[in-house]
Amino acid sequence: MGWKTLDDMDLQGKTVLTRVDINVPMEDGAVTDDTRIRRLIPTMTDLMAGGARPVLLAHFGRPKGKVVPEMSLQPLVPALEAAFGAPVVFVADCRGPAAEAAVAALQPGQILLLENTRFHPGEEANDAELAAGMARLGDLYCNDAFSAAHRAHASTEALARLLPACAGRLMEAELKALEAALANPKRPVTAVVGGAKVSSKLDLLGNLVAKVDTLVIGGGMANTFLAAQGIDVGKSLCEHDMTDTARAIMERAAAAGCTILLPTDIVVAREFKAGAASETLAADACPPDAMILDAGPATVDAIARAFASTRTLIWNGPLGAFEIAPFDIATNEAARKAAEFTAAGQLISVAGGGDTVAALNQAGAADSFSYISTAGGAFLEWMEGKDLPGVAALSQ
Ligand code: ADP
Numbered sequence: 001m002g003w004k005t006l007d008d009m010d011l012q013g014k015t016v017l018t019r020v021d022i023n024v025p026m027e028d029g030a031v032t033d034d035t036r037i038r039r040l041i042p043t044m045t046d047l048m049a050g051g052a053r054p055v056l057l058a059h060f061g062r063p064k065g066k067v068v069p070e071m072s073l074q075p076l077v078p079a080l081e082a083a084f085g086a087p088v089v090f091v092a093d094c095r096g097p098a099a100e101a102a103v104a105a106l107q108p109g110q111i112l113l114l115e116n117t118r119f120h121p122g123e124e125a126n127d128a129e130l131a132a133g134m135a136r137l138g139d140l141y142c143n144d145a146f147s148a149a150h151r152a153h154a155s156t157e158a159l160a161r162l163l164p165a166c167a168g169r170l171m172e173a174e175l176k177a178l179e180a181a182l183a184n185p186k187r188p189v190t191a192v193v194g195g196a197k198v199s200s201k202l203d204l205l206g207n208l209v210a211k212v213d214t215l216v217i218g219g220g221m222a223n224t225f226l227a228a229q230g231i232d233v234g235k236s237l238c239e240h241d242m243t244d245t246a247r248a249i250m251e252r253a254a255a256a257g258c259t260i261l262l263p264t265d266i267v268v269a270r271e272f273k274a275g276a277a278s279e280t281l282a283a284d285a286c287p288p289d290a291m292i293l294d295a296g297p298a299t300v301d302a303i304a305r306a307f308a309s310t311r312t313l314i315w316n317g318p319l320g321a322f323e324i325a326p327f328d329i330a331t332n333e334a335a336r337k338a339a340e341f342t343a344a345g346q347l348i349s350v351a352g353g354g355d356t357v358a359a360l361n362q363a364g365a366a367d368s369f370s371y372i373s374t375a376g377g378a379f380l381e382w383m384e385g386k387d388l389p390g391v392a393a394l395s396q
């Protein structure tokens, strides 16, 4: 663990620089999805209840170190006020005299929002001087932006080393869920890795085979593993130049005592479109003019049996082309099984990844999972076993 939470900090009368992720979708100057903002409510509530004055630091878009008016955080003020139930004061810089004056004038019960940190080139350069300029504004630092923790930026890394630092509630929940999944999991641990390509998830597969008891490989990347065993996958999505890599991963798994589950039956079609005529065949029977678009029922049964004896489940990547029916069936059924076992208290389930979250929502399974990470890149880097600079800086 090694990092502090808000419970470890004396907040009374303190100005708390709070790094948040409010990089929300906007249209015509209004927030269209405030999920990321609402997830900050526990931290904002606890800061204010503890007598602290929150000062928010955040990025928005990719202004590349220049002031880009369209990427100002000012239009977010009404959405923040609505979510947090408190007045939000905005100041057009994240350091310097105007920001210092705004902090000095901030009243208890108010929240200060500083302008987009990425308007300064020092943000992405993790510049010590920019971090020092921000540190002058507060007494404490609270990082609640797990989704930005895989980047060593001034507001996520250097600043954390200049002030007493802790994790916010969202960061805390995310780290606890991820530590429960991979650092100290209840065994047996099963990981499901699916999605389009082996090449985009090499580090993930490499880390997981050394740590989990069973690895379910599905989706397009399973085709590459089938091809690596000499199976003809027809016109399927397949990285033929990655078959050596796939074989190496299977050898590492065998050496580590990790069982790999590949599809034993497949659903194939001639067209990649909704409602395309499909048939279910053995995994080694894909016709030369067909594509594998989903796993078949025997594979789903085998996955369900593996889940039945699993205590911890990690999931990234759908088992098939879940966006187009009927190739969403394996993903939906396996997801519902995982949800059912989680609801019964048999296992802890942690999932992440853009398409994975969409697929679990579509299956109606997301609400029953123990934890769904919306952190994208940071979630994957954690699962790849990498140190996240924003977390490491809290753990000093
Ligand atoms: P995530 O965003 O959760 O990390 P990925 O982006 O790796 O997941 O993978 C999701 C994509 O993989 C989806 O667009 C899905 O259609 C695609 N996919 C899964 N199985 C297949 C398959 N058999 N053939 C082609 N595409 C597939």
Ligand code: MG
Pocket: 353, 354, 355
């Ligand atoms: Mg994706």
